Amino acid sequence: MAVIAPEELAKLKNALPFWLSLGTVPVALLSVTWGGLAVFLMPLYTWGLYALLDALMGLNADDADLETPEEDLFWYRMITLIWFPVQFVILMAMLWYVPLSGNLNIFEKIVLFFGMGIMSGTIGIVYAHELMHQKDPLERWLADLLLASVLYSHFRSEHLRVHHLYVGTPRDAVTARYGEGFHRFFFRLLRECPESAWHAEVAMLARKGKGPWTVQNPFLRYALLQAGFLLLALIVGGWEGLAFFIFQAFVAIWQLELVNYVEHYGLTRRYLGDQKYEHVLPRHSWNAAHKASNWLLINLQRHSDHHYKPDRRFPLLQNYAAEEAPQLPYGYPVMTTMALFPKLWRRVMNPRVRAWRSQFYPDVTDWTPYNKGQNPWPKGAP
Numbered sequence: 001m002a003v004i005a006p007e008e009l010a011k012l013k014n015a016l017p018f019w020l021s022l023g024t025v026p027v028a029l030l031s032v033t034w035g036g037l038a039v040f041l042m043p044l045y046t047w048g049l050y051a052l053l054d055a056l057m058g059l060n061a062d063d064a065d066l067e068t069p070e071e072d073l074f075w076y077r078m079i080t081l082i083w084f085p086v087q088f089v090i091l092m093a094m095l096w097y098v099p100l101s102g103n104l105n106i107f108e109k110i111v112l113f114f115g116m117g118i119m120s121g122t123i124g125i126v127y128a129h130e131l132m133h134q135k136d137p138l139e140r141w142l143a144d145l146l147l148a149s150v151l152y153s154h155f156r157s158e159h160l161r162v163h164h165l166y167v168g169t170p171r172d173a174v175t176a177r178y179g180e181g182f183h184r185f186f187f188r189l190l191r192e193c194p195e196s197a198w199h200a201e202v203a204m205l206a207r208k209g210k211g212p213w214t215v216q217n218p219f220l221r222y223a224l225l226q227a228g229f230l231l232l233a234l235i236v237g238g239w240e241g242l243a244f245f246i247f248q249a250f251v252a253i254w255q256l257e258l259v260n261y262v263e264h265y266g267l268t269r270r271y272l273g274d275q276k277y278e279h280v281l282p283r284h285s286w287n288a289a290h291k292a293s294n295w296l297l298i299n300l301q302r303h304s305d306h307h308y309k310p311d312r313r314f315p316l317l318q319n320y321a322a323e324e325a326p327q328l329p330y331g332y333p334v335m336t337t338m339a340l341f342p343k344l345w346r347r348v349m350n351p352r353v354r355a356w357r358s359q360f361y362p363d364v365t366d367w368t369p370y371n372k373g374q375n376p377w378p379k380g381a382p
Helices: 006-034 036-057 070-100 106-132 137-148 154-166 182-207 218-264 291-296 303-308 332-339 342-360
Strands: 271-273
Touching: 006 036, 006 070, 006 106, 006 291, 036 106, 036 291, 036 332, 070 106, 070 137, 070 218, 106 137, 106 154, 106 218, 137 154, 137 218, 154 182, 154 218, 182 218, 182 342, 218 332, 332 342
Parallel strands: none
Antiparallel strands: none
16 A cells, blocks of 8 residues: 655645635535535535635735745646546536436526536636646646637637737737726627637747648637537537537636636736837736635636746745735635626725826826727737
8 A cells, every 4th residue: 555755745735725626526416416406506615615715714925935846736736637537527427417307497407507617617717727828738738628618719829829918908808997897898808809819829820931721720729629529518418418518618708707807907007108018017917815715716816926927837826915916805706796796896996996006107197098998009919
């Protein structure tokens, strides 16, 4: 019988809080088998429980040692590596079981796949985001599979080729504008981001002397993977299963864009003239140091450091104090729920944006071009 060395046990113990996402697995199984009010367990687990835990456990401002060797991060990496097969099995089981189930009514079925969408959005896309930033081919493929399972493959191109380069400028559709409500933001992104991602990849290929219609264009891979998932959903669950698969994908996308909305709302980079902008700084992302929701979201809320060092693995992301980066009053579970109510959101967040402007840009007197996205695109932006 193999014995884990004490130092390895210590590493595992430190990483285990980030494995709490696996709690969604029994939640999903219980929701399906019990039916009734149990179908609400998934949103209660991911939104309600972690909002409550944040309130009870408070903030965590501790930073990991940046000199930590890669091998010491094994147990942190492992949760992101196993997540796709875990989510895939749950999704396929639901697509097979739920349409045939005689003890679930149509309302219960819809809520169950709403919960599946929360699982594949809150956990799956967040893990895909971590994986797509790494250099390892396996990790990038797992990211592509997770994104294809929610029909949002172009997010990889948009995020890597556009968002990280042009965040806080008019070129980045994902930077929510001051005063823009979430619902308007969401449907704007559904229109703009696929085309934006395509243009970014075509521009990249052009710099290599290649046209858009080549196997090196990742949109071919995106299309094949998404078509494969649609076909698989049809085979496993029939037409009803296909409809539920598309619905869970929409919910996952909605969940992702709620997070995107919160992360940069109203935060813009200074325009320097001649189509130039200041460098991305910690101040251009909202941060939340809430302990429990950072466990669930693998430190996604330490967003300023992620933009500073995009390929830094999640356990090593650093925290920033209010002197360097703006702080959210609550973690993402509460903030994304608040974003669904634009008047409440503006009442809470607009004063914070104005305070941020006074803190970091006291010399800027006219914010109209920033609010309306009227400044020029950065030079060379595709």
